[in-house]
Amino acid sequence: MKRMLTRRGFLKAGGGALAGAYVLGLAGCGGGGEQGGTSKSLEFWGFDEGRVNFAKAGYKSEAFTSKYGDVEITFRILPYEQMHDKLLTALVSGQGAPDIADIEISRFGQFIKGDRVPLLGLKQRISDAIDDIYKPAAVDPWSWKGEIYGVGNELNTVVMAYRRDILEDAGVQLPFATWDDVIVAGQEISTGDRKMFAIHDLAFGDHYMMMQHAGTSYFDENGNYNGDDPRSIEAMQFLHDLVYKHEIASIAPAEANDNWAPPQYMASFRAERFIATFGPPWHLSFFIDQVPDQSGKWDVQKLPEGLGESRPTANFGGTGMAITEQSGNPEASWALIEAANLTKEGVLFDFKERTAYPAYKPAYEDPALAQPNDYFGGVKIGQLYSDIADDLPAFRQSPVWPDTTEALQRDVITPVMNDKADAETALRGLKRTVEELQKEQ
Amino acid sequence: MQPRVDEAGQGGDRKTAPGGGSGKRRWGGRRSTAAPYLFLLPFFAVYSTFLLYPTFSALWLSFQEAVALDTPSFIGLENYVRLVQDERYLHALRNTTVYALASVFILSPLALAVALAIRSFLVPSVNLKSFYRISLFLPFITSFVVIALMFSLVFNKDFGLLNSFFRSVGLPELNWLRSERLAMLSIVLVGIWTYLGVNSLYFLAGLQNIPHELNEAAAIDGANRRKTFLYVTLPLLRPTILFVVIQATIFSYQLFEIPFLLTNGGPSDATLFLSQYLYEVGFSQFDRGYAAAIGYSMALISIFLTVVQLLLYRRFTR
Secondary structure: OOOOOOHHHHHHHHHHHHHHHHHHHHHOOOOOHHHOOOOOEEEEEEOOHHHHHHHHHHHHOHHHHHHHOOOEEEEEEOOHHHHHHHHHHHHHHOOOOOOEEEEEHHHHHHHHOOOOOOEOOOHHHHHHHHHHEOHHHHOHHHEEOOEEOOEEOEOOEOEEEEEHHHHHHOOOOOOOOEHHHHHHHHHHHOOOOOEOEEEOOOOOHHHHHHHHHHOOOOEOOOOOEOOOOHHHHHHHHHHHHHHHOOOOEEEOOOEOOEOOOOHHHHHHHHOOOEOEEEEOHHHHHHHHHHOHHHOOOEEEEOOOEOOOOOOOOOEOOOEEEEEEOOOOOHHHHHHHHHHHHOOHHHHHHHHHHHOOOEOEHHHHHOHHHHOOEOOOOOEOHHHHHHHHHOOOOOOOOOOOHHHHHHHHHHHHHHHHHOOOOOHHHHHHHHHHHHHHHHHOO | OOOOEOOOOOEOOOOOOOOOOOOOOOHHHHHHHHHHHHHHHHHHHHHHHHHHHHHHHHHHHOOEEOEOOOOOEEOOOHHHHHHHHOHHHHHHHHHHHHHHHHHHHHHHHHHHHHHHHHHOOOOOOHHHHHHHHHHHHHHHHOOHHHHHHHHHHHOOOOOOHHHHHHHHOOOOOOOOOOOOOOHHHHHHHHHHHHHHHHHHHHHHHHHHOOOHHHHHHHHHOOOOHHHHHHHHHHHHOHHHHHHHHHHHHHHHHHOOHHHHHHOOOOOOOOOOOHHHHHHHHHHHOOEHHHHHHHHHHHHHHHHHHHHHHHHHHHHHHO
8 A cells, every 4th residue: 555655744754853853962962060070072162362372371281281181172262242141051051061161250140040050169179279369359259159160360459550740740749649639630630631530431340449449349248239338329429520520530432332441442541631540450451552652651559548448459350260060071170270270380371471460379479470560660560469469359249240230330320420310329229120130030 | 558768767657656556656656755845854854943943942931930040930921921010121112112113214215215216317327226226235234243333433422423524514523322312313323324225125126016107107197206106106116115114113123233232222221122131131131031021022013013014004905
């Protein structure tokens, strides 16, 4: 009897084939994670070429090759958003994640939402080196509920930098002792075309640095919203007043898709429209690279006093390396993290390549970090960073950190810095938004 | 009759081969029934894996509470109820609708005007018409990233092209992308620049399908250009108008790249569109269930508006 392949039969067969392929696909994944694994082929995901080169240097180092010379690591660079999104998706789906990944400080909150953290705990592994690192910079941003999930190498201590030549010509006494002195000096040099500072209205960084300097942070030790703390309000009001009351600052020329230091921002410093700034080493490195003709004219100092508790510094930025729960060889993955972040050789590579000041304390014994910095008027900037690093405030992570900073930017920073909202009202108003976000977790 | 023998040595008499009931079914016959389906199989496999499965999976996800890596749990219509209570969703919906209205009521008439201009006396040379057609299509095939970068320079407050022009004619500079009042207008202007050309081409194609005889008949009957356009051209362009309006509406509710790259939804949500809000909820808040509900709401809105437009079209063509 003839057996025609009917449409229904075709669909059944096709469906069966698809289901079979799906099951086979699922069966093909898995393994590794906390249970261990000895895969000889690992994968590293990063979003910044400089940082991936830093990881590659760790891979090639004696510290790694002496233990895992037979392990091969594939390094992949993906765009910032795409890398974090793909990593999250791969971790949710249970397959496709790399063994090791760079996670930027402001994106880590997404990985600790919910009850299960899809990264391996590193607390035990790092315990021997814990006293050798500046914790607020090296591990706090990638820590949650007492466990450490990532290690960073950058000491992102915030300092103030200014054009010594212009200020001295104006008869200003340097270094600045208080913010009042800064304001007086700013009024001295400010004209229609020149201001002291460029304050951002599309990024939360300025407020984040100043609120830490004032002695508080967005979340308290229990993970509750703390942005309406009086010191945070004082910091926001201070930034607002620099522009609208004291008139020694203008809104930073930035844009939504590059909201911190786009070409026009650096161009305005080249044109001497702004003559001072505050920020971490990565921020100051933009000046060395993009405003080279002002070399030797700049100076740096710790943050002046007169704002809240007046901590001499704050913490801003950083990226940590983490091991995913899908890692096929957690021990080799840790060896890479250790070689890159917790050895002098590893962190000095990144210092030489990207001027990333290390969060690994023993590295400061190296003469390279004690050298005077020509760009910043011969200041021993490494010494300055390590001197103030012990005053870094603790970083308090939260699962709603990315959402909170987005809301803060939208509902507080932009309206306040455009003189359309009151700092206190806006920061208190944000509390309800953050509490709603926390409820949804 | 001697059956024809093909090169492969198999019987080729189509009258006796499949379904002949002789019990002498050959492999060649069986293969011929399966072959069309096998040719279709790759398409269905890809379609099922990458379209049908995600579509139904997302629908199921929209009825679940699925935050971060936690195990999803069924919550019925809660995510959809949350939509109407979510101020940011409603704000994004309003922004998207404003853009869609601008696409329909500003972009589409402009595109028609450009098409008429190209077809009419303004561009008499055939070669010039081809040139216009090519140049009109170029913005549509330009990468959104390139468009966004270009317009971020055009709209720049300090050294942008627009403000330079304003300065040169003595007008005040405007903060195109950072003013809550102007940011949406800027996005609409970019949308017009991007889609004007391709929509004009649609209209050009529609205009070319209108027989010349009808215009000539109208002229003989004494109709002037305006009347010919209103009573001959426009009614015959209805299918094209419907197509342009429907695709403009659908594209508007899918708009993501331009506002994301130019304003990132700001300032203060002034240009937050539904697609970006979906992205934020899905990948920043990592609330996958609610993000799926937002996605389905966008699909339902597009389907609803398309049906309304189709019904209106039918009513007016009766």
